[in-house]
Amino acid sequence: MTYSGERILLSSQREGQVSRFRAWVFLAVPLLAILFQVYVPRFFPFLSFLEMPLLVVVYFAIMRRNQVSGLMIGALVGLAQDSLTNNPLGMFGIVKTLVGYFAASVGVRLDVEHGLIRLLLGFFFYLFHQFLYWVMSRALLGQQMTFDWQRTAVLAALNAVVGVALFHLLDKLREPA
């Protein structure tokens, strides 16, 4: 597939090319993302707004263009993230499973190598992730959490910007076609 700045929608699924990664990339990148989430804010608290595991799940989901792969990556990363929190296992797992599934579904339809598409996907899935997590916390755990739309929107925008740069770096890890 050749990149076209003007086309963001694929005319058919066959136009979409599945990106391939080495096995260690599927292991190391999510691990580093989780490490970033738990380690970097210790020294740079202002970076705690970054949801690196979510961005990684979105990237792998949209690039693999496979819903099962996307949801499995989301489930594993979410469970790993749950394991490092004091919440019950499954909260991040379910949310990221859905994110991975929908991201893979969107990736089939969109030209995910377009920068704007990546920015929008990053913004949308961050909002979706945070909202779904808020819903599940209230519905399943009964926690009285507040949802600040404005703050969440700003953070979603920041994550989307960072996600575009991150996706560009992760593109380097793809196996050449």
Added chain:
Amino acid sequence: MESLLNRYRNITVLLLVIMAQLVLLAVSAKNDQDVRFIRIWTVTAVTPVARIIEGFRGGSTGFLQNYILLHDTRQENQRLRAELDRYKMENVFLRNELNTADRAKALQVFQAHTPSKTVAATIIATGAGSNSKVVFVDRGTASGVQRGMAVVTPDGIVGKVIAAYPTASQVLLITDADFAAGVIFEKSQVHGTLKGQGTPQCKVDYVAFEEKVEPGEWVYTSGDDRIFPRGFRVGIVKAVRPGQPFKEILVDPSGTQRGLDDVLILIEGVHQRIPDAPSGSQPIYIAPAPPGNDSAKPADAAPVASPGTEADRLRSQYQTLGEEQKHTYGENPPGTKPPDFTKLPNPGAAAPGQAPAPAPANRTTSPAPAPPNGGAAGQAPAPTKSAVPPAVTPPNPEVRKNPASPPGAPPVTTPVAPPKTPAKSTTSPATAPPNAGTAGQAPAPTKGAVPPAVTPPNPEVRKNPASPPGAPPVATPTAPAKTGPAVQPSRPAKNPPAPGAPPAKNPPDAARRLNQAAGVPPGGQPH
């Protein structure tokens, strides 16, 4: 069915995964205990990497801080060194200030407590000579300072004024080779002459070889030199080496040990008591004197010190006795009956016209007739001791600790003592004027050693524990008494010594001179 599953495979997997996680979540939330192995796996997978990253970060940070960011360490080190030097200087300055304040306070306390009249002075210069130990103080004749005055500190004597000018005075330090002073040892009460050597240590001369002087013993001024009042600290004996005829004793002066900044000049010196040294000797029982002995009766009037020296007093006593018995010394032909010295006034008693002294508190020292213990039996009789306050009297623990000796026991058969007894009275600041003990003696020259005649070592007297320190050699007139209980004077060389009596010794030159002046032959037999 198979085609249906293939068609909805993705959503089916999604639902299964969601359901599994819902179950997991439900179990975790309900039982408050989740599937632990998931957390273990995650933590085990994450923490080693985190540890590696942390180590890398710590190392990087340390490298940055220790090697890259230390580019200004040199400047900081120099700044800190300069700061440290400044603080050191400030510390030295403050310590000096503190020392000055301490010394001033010590001087003030010492000045307030010492009976002598003093004037404080500050050393403002040192002598120009390279070998002389001379300093200048900022007090001169305008402040009442005169040549020959003693200079002391609370720690001990420092020197003496050798020249007094209107606004300053020149002080010869104790360490100068020309310095000399009469001293007395604390424990043995042995007299000697302190001499400077030009070194930090001084030596004490004229201490006979048989005297017992130990290192560590304090040395005090004896007052014999008529410059330093009795009782001022001089120093500590550092070394004692045997010698003939005198020991070689080195003394560490205590007055100059802490440096010299402020001193006190004794305008009017007052003799002080020398602290008693602890004695380790055991008490010895001495039986009470036998009754019926007239000579054992103590004198009614307690002896007091005469205004002159011991020699003067003894001479007056013997002259009085000779006048009473119409005996003229030196003008009687051979064979003439000598005066009856048994009628000599109470040995050590005051000469005619002298005021009586209070009765002694430790007259128990009069021993039984000629006990074998020469040190106790041959000692001065009680009246002698009565004139000496216990504080000044050298301790005779053997006698004082004798509980069997009743107070006031008469000094019966120890006529040997009379000549020695006056010596004790001279040591009493209560009964004698400040310089009474040395009155009549040849004053020590301002510059130069104290003549041996001033503080001659009289081993015979000093060896007697009961004899007071500084007893002048005038005790020799009573030498005949040592030959036996009889008071008849006789040449000691010809008379065999009484059993138990200490061996007679030749009196020193000063004693001979004093004897000749009193008309008593060296052996104690008047002509």
